[in-house]
Amino acid sequence: MAHLQQPHTNAAIQMSKANLFYAQSGGVTSVINASACGVIETARQHKDRIGKVYAGRNGIVGALREELIDTGKETARAIAALRSTPSGAFGSCRYKLKSVTENRREYERLMEVFRAHNIRYFLYNGGGDSQDTANKFAQFSLEQGFPITCIGIPKTVDNDLPGTDNCPGFGSVAKYVAVSIREAGLDVASMCESSTKVFVMEVMGRHAGWIAGAAGLASEQEGDAPHIILFPEIPFNREKFLNKVKRCVKKFGYCAIVVSEGAQNADGSFLVDTGGRDAFGHAQLGGVAPLIANLIKDELGYKYHWAVADYLQRAARHIASATDVKQAYAVGKAAVEFALKGKNAVMPAIIRGKGKRYTWRIGEARLADVANIEKMMPRNYICRDGFHITDAAREYFRPLIRGEDYPNFKNGLILKPSTALGGLNQDKGPYPYARAILAITILFHRHNVASC
Amino acid sequence: MAHLQQPHTNAAIQMSKANLFYAQSGGVTSVINASACGVIETARQHKDRIGKVYAGRNGIVGALREELIDTGKETARAIAALRSTPSGAFGSCRYKLKSVTENRREYERLMEVFRAHNIRYFLYNGGGDSQDTANKFAQFSLEQGFPITCIGIPKTVDNDLPGTDNCPGFGSVAKYVAVSIREAGLDVASMCESSTKVFVMEVMGRHAGWIAGAAGLASEQEGDAPHIILFPEIPFNREKFLNKVKRCVKKFGYCAIVVSEGAQNADGSFLVDTGGRDAFGHAQLGGVAPLIANLIKDELGYKYHWAVADYLQRAARHIASATDVKQAYAVGKAAVEFALKGKNAVMPAIIRGKGKRYTWRIGEARLADVANIEKMMPRNYICRDGFHITDAAREYFRPLIRGEDYPNFKNGLILKPSTALGGLNQDKGPYPYARAILAITILFHRHNVASC
Numbered sequence: 075m076a077h078l079q080q081p082h083t084n085a086a087i088q089m090s091k092a093n094l095f096y097a098q099s100g101g102v103t104s105v106i107n108a109s110a111c112g113v114i115e116t117a118r119q120h121k122d123r124i125g126k127v128y129a130g131r132n133g134i135v136g137a138l139r140e141e142l143i144d145t146g147k148e149t150a151r152a153i154a155a156l157r158s159t160p161s162g163a164f165g166s167c168r169y170k171l172k173s174v175t176e177n178r179r180e181y182e183r184l185m186e187v188f189r190a191h192n193i194r195y196f197l198y199n200g201g202g203d204s205q206d207t208a209n210k211f212a213q214f215s216l217e218q219g220f221p222i223t224c225i226g227i228p229k230t231v232d233n234d235l236p237g238t239d240n241c242p243g244f245g246s247v248a249k250y251v252a253v254s255i256r257e258a259g260l261d262v263a264s265m266c267e268s269s270t271k272v273f274v275m276e277v278m279g280r281h282a283g284w285i286a287g288a289a290g291l292a293s294e295q296e297g298d299a300p301h302i303i304l305f306p307e308i309p310f311n312r313e314k315f316l317n318k319v320k321r322c323v324k325k326f327g328y329c330a331i332v333v334s335e336g337a338q339n340a341d342g343s344f345l346v347d348t349g350g351r352d353a354f355g356h357a358q359l360g361g362v363a364p365l366i367a368n369l370i371k372d373e374l375g376y377k378y379h380w381a382v383a384d385y386l387q388r389a390a391r392h393i394a395s396a397t398d399v400k401q402a403y404a405v406g407k408a409a410v411e412f413a414l415k416g417k418n419a420v421m422p423a424i425i426r427g428k429g430k431r432y433t434w435r436i437g438e439a440r441l442a443d444v445a446n447i448e449k450m451m452p453r454n455y456i457c458r459d460g461f462h463i464t465d466a467a468r469e470y471f472r473p474l475i476r477g478e479d480y481p482n483f484k485n486g487l488i489l490k491p492s493t494a495l496g497g498l499n500q501d502k503g504p505y506p507y508a509r510a511i512l513a514i515t516i517l518f519h520r521h522n523v524a525s526c
Numbered sequence: 527m528a529h530l531q532q533p534h535t536n537a538a539i540q541m542s543k544a545n546l547f548y549a550q551s552g553g554v555t556s557v558i559n560a561s562a563c564g565v566i567e568t569a570r571q572h573k574d575r576i577g578k579v580y581a582g583r584n585g586i587v588g589a590l591r592e593e594l595i596d597t598g599k600e601t602a603r604a605i606a607a608l609r610s611t612p613s614g615a616f617g618s619c620r621y622k623l624k625s626v627t628e629n630r631r632e633y634e635r636l637m638e639v640f641r642a643h644n645i646r647y648f649l650y651n652g653g654g655d656s657q658d659t660a661n662k663f664a665q666f667s668l669e670q671g672f673p674i675t676c677i678g679i680p681k682t683v684d685n686d687l688p689g690t691d692n693c694p695g696f697g698s699v700a701k702y703v704a705v706s707i708r709e710a711g712l713d714v715a716s717m718c719e720s721s722t723k724v725f726v727m728e729v730m731g732r733h734a735g736w737i738a739g740a741a742g743l744a745s746e747q748e749g750d751a752p753h754i755i756l757f758p759e760i761p762f763n764r765e766k767f768l769n770k771v772k773r774c775v776k777k778f779g780y781c782a783i784v785v786s787e788g789a790q791n792a793d794g795s796f797l798v799d800t801g802g803r804d805a806f807g808h809a810q811l812g813g814v815a816p817l818i819a820n821l822i823k824d825e826l827g828y829k830y831h832w833a834v835a836d837y838l839q840r841a842a843r844h845i846a847s848a849t850d851v852k853q854a855y856a857v858g859k860a861a862v863e864f865a866l867k868g869k870n871a872v873m874p875a876i877i878r879g880k881g882k883r884y885t886w887r888i889g890e891a892r893l894a895d896v897a898n899i900e901k902m903m904p905r906n907y908i909c910r911d912g913f914h915i916t917d918a919a920r921e922y923f924r925p926l927i928r929g930e931d932y933p934n935f936k937n938g939l940i941l942k943p944s945t946a947l948g949g950l951n952q953d954k955g956p957y958p959y960a961r962a963i964l965a966i967t968i969l970f971h972r973h974n975v976a977s978c
Contacts, residue, residue, distance in 0.1 A: 102716050104709070132719055161712035167720040253940050257556070257841035260613035260942060264554050267584055268619040273837060292939060361816055361832075382815075384833035385725060389709035392845055395938060475938035486847060486927035487744060488705050490712060 091123060092194030094413070095137060096145075097130035099169075099200030099207075102162035103231050103243025104391040105402035107491060109199050110163060111156040112406025113227070114145050118153075123414055128191065132165035134198070134207065138180065140187050156491065157403060158481035160391035163491035171207045174214055181214045188215075188222055195223045195413045199406070201230035201241075205421060206445035212419040225409040226421035226441050229402075231388045233284035234448040237439030238423035240474055242405055243388070245398030248288030249475035250390045251277050251332070254383065256292035259299020259330040262379070266328035271376040272319065273299075276363035277383060279334040282450045283307050285387070286334040288471045290463035299330030300462075304366070306336035307451055308460035310345055316373050318461055323376060333362050392488050396477025401434065408436045432473035543575060544646030546865070547589060548597075549582035551621075551652030551659075554614035555683050555695025556843040557854035559943060561651050562615060563608040564858025565679070566597050570605075575866055580643065584617035586650070586659065590632065592639050608943065609855060610933035612843035615943035623659045626666055633666045640667075640674055647675045647865045651858070653682035653693075657873060658897035664871040677861040678873035678893050681854075683840045685736035686900040689891030690875035692926055694857055695840070697850030700740030701927035702842045703729050703784070706835065708744035711751020711782040714831070718780035723828040724771065727752075728815035729835055731786040734902045735759050737839070738786040740923045742915035751782030752914075756818070758788035759903055760912035762797060768825050770913055775828060785814050844940050848929025853886065860888045884925035 096113050098106055110129070117124045129143040130136025136143070143164055145153065156163055174181050188196070198208040205226040212224035228235050233244035255275055262273045279285040283305030290303050301322040304310060322329035337345045346362045363380040371378055401424055408422035419441045427433030455467035463471070482489050548565050550558055562581070569576045581595040582588025588595070595616055597605065608615055626633050640648070650660040657678040664676035680687050685696035707727055714725045731737040735757030742755055753774040756762060774781035789797045798814040815832040823830055853876055860874035871893045879885030907919035915923070934941045 098716075100717075101721075102713055132717070135720070160709045162716035164716075165719075166717040168717060169720055249938055252938070253844050254838050254842070256939055256942070257612045257843060258837040261554055261837050261841040264550075264614035264616075265552075265584070265618040265620060267617075268587065268621055269553075275838070291937075294939075298942075361834075363834075364813060364816075379836050380834065381836035381838050382832065382834045383838065384831050385710040385713050385722075386706050386727070386833050386835065386838075389713040390706070391709060392705050472937060477938065478932070478935055480930070480932065483930055485743075485924060486701055486704070486929065487708060487746075490708065490750075 091125045093126040093128060093192050094124050094195040094197065094410070095128045095130065095142070095188065095191075095193045096197045097133045097136065097199065098162040098164055098166040098229075099133045099198060099204040100166060100229075101168075101231065101388065102166050103229055103388055104160050104246045104394050105242055105399050106166075106199060106229050107156045107159045107161070107163045108399050108402035109227050109229060109242060109406035111153060112403040113197055113410055114153045114156070116407040116410040118150075120410070120414060124195070124410070125192065128193065129164040133167040133169065134171070135167045135169055136165070137187050138183055140190075142191060155482070155489070157399070158391065158479065159489060159491040160389050160481070161491060170203045171210065174210060181211065184211065185215060185218055185220060189220055193222070195225070197225050197227055197409045197413065199227040199229050201232065202235060202444065202446050202448065205235070205441045209419050209441035209445050212441070221418075223413045223416075223418050224441070225412050225417065226444065227405050227409045228421055228423065231278060231285065232280075232282060234282045234450070235444055236447045236449045237421065237444045239426040239434065240401075240424055242398060242402035244284060245395035245401070245474035246390065246393070247278070247285055247387050248291070248471060249395040249398070250387045250393050251275070251285055251289040251383065252291040252475055253393055255289045255300050255330060255332055256298075258381065259292065262328050262330060263299070269377065270379045271323050271328045272331065272367065272370050272378040273328070274331045274333060274363045274367045274378065274380040275300075275383065276333050276335055276361060276381070278387060279306060280336040281306055281448055283334050283336075283456070284451055286332050287451055287455060287463050287467055288475065289332040291468060291471050291475060293462070297326045300332045301326065301329050302331045302461045303463065304331065304333040304337045305451070305456060305460070306334050306338055307453070308456060309340040310337055311340075311460075312369070314459070315461075316370070318459075319370055319376075320374055323374075331366065333366050335362055337362050391481050394479050394481070395475045396479040397474055399479040404436055412438070432476075543577045545578040545580060545644050546576050546647040546649065546862070547580045547582065547594070547640065547643075547645045548649045549585045549588065549651065550614040550616055550618040550681075551585045551650060551656040552618060552681075553620075553683065553840060554618050555681055555840055555854075556612050556698045556846050557694055557851050558618075558651060558681050559608045559611045559613070559615045560851050560854035561679050561681060561694060561858035563605060564855040565649055565862055566605050566608070568859040568862040570602075572862070572866060576647070576862070577644065580645065581616040585619040585621065586623070587619045587621055588617070589639050590635055592642075594643060607934070607941070609851070610843065610931065611941060611943040612841050612933070613943060622655045623662065626662060633663065636663065637667060637670055637672060641672055645674070647677070649677050649679055649861045649865065651679040651681050653684065654687060654896065654898050654900065657687070657893050661871050661893035661897050664893070673870075675865045675868075675870050676893070677864050677869070678896065679857050679861045680873055680875065683730060683737065684732070684734060686734045686902070687896055688899045688901045689873065689896045691878040691886065692853075692876055694850060694854035696736060697847035697853070697926035698842065698845070699730070699737055699839050700743070700923060701847040701850070702839045702845050703727070703737055703741040703835065704743040704927055705845055707741045707752050707782060707784055708750075710833065711744065714780050714782060715751070721829065722831045723775050723780050724783065724819065724822050724830040725751075725780070726783045726785060726815045726819045726822075726830065726832040727835065728785050728787055728813075728833070730839060731758060732788040733758055733900055735786050735788075735908070736903055738784050739903055739907060739915050739919055740927065741784040743920060743923050743927065745914070749778045752784045753778065753781050754783045754913045755915065756783065756785040756789045757903065757908060757912070758786050758790055759905070760908060761792040762789055763792075763912075764821070766911070767913075768822070770911075771822055771828075772826055775826075783818065785818050787814055789814050843933050846931050846933070847927045848931040849926055851931040856888055864890070884928075
């Protein structure tokens with residue numbers, strides 16, 4: 075392992091005031107920067123105990139490569155602006171630390187960097203894998219006699235973390251898909267008699283149908299879009315589905331369908347893995363929406379349109395849910411407070427109040443109980459026929475999309491995080507990510523870190 | 527032809543105060559209801575000259591079937607609310623009147639309905655085809671000795687109408703695609719080192735690349751998404767394109783691509799043509815994003831994601847451009863004023879001021895000069911290499927996406943027009959469009975109108 079940057083000495087490590095390392099992990103969400111904002115602003119309120127707040131350039135990889143962004147160089151205004159910027163301002167990565175026995179070097183490297191920079195707090199903002207990493211690292215650091223307080227910060231559009239009522243990032247995707255299918259549904263409705271009769275919108279959700287289910291909120295009265303939802307949890311039944319489409323078109327004039335990317339056959343295989351041709355007779359290119367649309371065209375002859383929202387849905391800060399933004403900020407804030415209270419290997423969780431009116435507060439979940447477990451939609455959230463959501467689901471989803479939290483615009487466009495973090499990037503040229511990647515590539519070879 | 531509804535008599539036709547018929551045509555936009563609002567509110571200010579304002583249920587078909595919605599039954603508040611609702615509140619249709627010699631019966635039928643309802647003003651809100659219809663009908667009504675004042679109201683997301691600087695509906699799609707590719711681009715950028723390297727977003731635009739071009743606004747500094755735009759105007763060059771993708775990934779770490787649905791081969795054929803045709807005989811497109819993504823995967827091996835926005839883009843009232851909403855309202859208002867001034871067979875046009883600061887005013891275009899002509903992007907709006915927009919294009923596009931005009935939300939969802947038009951739909955049950963379609967189906971057979 076290469077030498078650490080100077081002038082970090084052992085003396086620095088002995089300082090009573092410790093530094094904090096924050097990293098974003100996995101697929102970003104439209105509100106992950108709100109969590110970052112919560113972390114940094116709260117840490118700044120505790121300058122007696124927290125020294126520097128470092129953010130990892132491209133997540134945990136930034137620690138392995140000693141690419142630490144000193145957020146202290148940013149003005150309070152720049153940090154506040156983070157709250158409403160899309161994407162991951164510091165960069166993220168898809169990188170899972172293996173077990174200690176499988177890759178001890180990585181854990182040692184992290185320890186080395188943390189020691190050198192007097193980092194005693196590690197806040198890891200991600201999904202199940204990240205909570206697992208944080209949990210493992212807490213244990214490892216204890217064994218090494220340099221205990222690092224490891225706090226997970228929940229984040230996933232998939233909403234599949236256990237131990238929390240919902241996951242920051244999900245509410246905004248939920249709002250995006252519900253608003254989008256309402257808008258597109260009305261569009262189709264307004265001219266279905268002489269034009270498109272079937273509209274299919276594909277949404278994310280490989281194993282759990284939370285996102286697809288949330289789109290169901292758009293249907294408030296009989297006949298509203300979406301008319302059919304295809305969940306990963308319910309095996310696809312071709313005949314039942316086609317009959318339902320036909321009935322919808324007869325009754326309402328059109329049929330709006332939301333399909334989860336993870337929609338499955340009865341044998342558990344994905345619909346898109348069946349090797350079928352796509353809507354255009356070409357080799358399958360991925361995309362269950364064109365597959366479904368083509369099936370309907372072939373069997374029922376209806377004119378169709380389809381959309382695949384893909385990253386647009388999880389990146390859409392412009393239509394973020396105000397509830398989601400607040401909660402994303404709150405878990406960031408709570409993570410710092412947990413760390414200062416001496417908690418370890420836990421994650422702030424969102425706890426829903428029991429009353430009829432929606433209330434929530436921050437609770438606590440043990441990382442060991444959260445890591446690597448996917449929370450599926452309860453069966454009672456899906457209608458008996460498998461094609462829509464129940465009132466129980468509506469009650470769950472509804473408050474999560476409530477409220478609008480509009481970001482700042484300039485020249486008609488949403489501001490980039492680089493604009494928000496002007497100070498950080500000013501000396502890095504116009505393209506911080508790309509520059510960072512170049513820098514990382516160099517460090518990469520220098521440090522000889524395992525490839526990711 | 528069936529009898530007209532009673533008690534419309536010849537005496538009614540002689541009244542000095544005439545009625546107005548407004549119809550929405552073709553694919554709707556997120557601001558077409560703002561034009562409807564402009565028409566109705568302005569007509570109400572001229573009660574001395576305009577009696578009833580009828581809207582056609584499902585556009586011109588509503589006139590052929592005598593399905594006239596009396597907007598006078600709506601409160602001022604309900605009409606004002608129209609301004610910010612998505613889709614076509616009164617329904618639209620894909621239905622083009624043939625020439626008088628080809629289908630005289632239809633023209634006669636329209637005359638019959640207009641006479642019976644003392645309609646002397648016909649305001650047709652649509653694209654090139656609709657302006658053509660309005661123009662033909664103005665001529666026909668003159669020949670019939672019952673002159674109808676025909677005013678076109680521009681509307682098309684394609685922005686391809688001549689005689690106007692831009693078309694209402696376009697600015698909002700432009701804003702949607704620019705904001706979306708910025709958000710998704712930042713998402714990809716934040717984790718491109720270890721994950722997706724290529725993102726392809728497909729946008730509308732069959733023959734003209736206006737929408738694809740507007741997405742280029744998101745790129746303000748070198749390295750910003752989108753890095754490549756594929757226009758219908760520029761024949762697709764596989765080698766040049768792949769080289770450019772490779773260079774982008776090398777330089778910026780990733781490559782974000784916007785591709786127009788109408789992207790074409792050198793021989794003029796679409797990259798993707800499903801073989802389907804709509805009521806106007808246009809080819810049904812869609813699905814070029816997966817094609818492009820797959821090509822890149824095969825040739826360069828990069829991990830990719832793709833999105834097809836389809837109707838989401840033109841229906842997205844939640845991210846409408848304030849400039850667009852204002853202009854959509856203004857052309858509706860001007861159409862009524864033109865009619866009252868005795869103008870005929872014209873269309874309000876948007877005229878851009880010459881100064882450096884963007885200004886616009888309403889001018890006038892002859893329908894004969896507008897009908898059936900597609901305005902393409904000037905070649906000097908596209909970079910020399912064919913893969914991006916020039917500064918001249920930026921100057922043109924920028925003001926059109928400026929400003930946000932947020933609609934009303936309830937329970938986290940954008941309001942439906944049926945909610946806005948509560949009075950109109952109250953006695954129609956929960957689903958006005960479907961109910962209307964049932965009613966129309968009955969009338970359809972009664973009137974024996976040509977099928978659409």
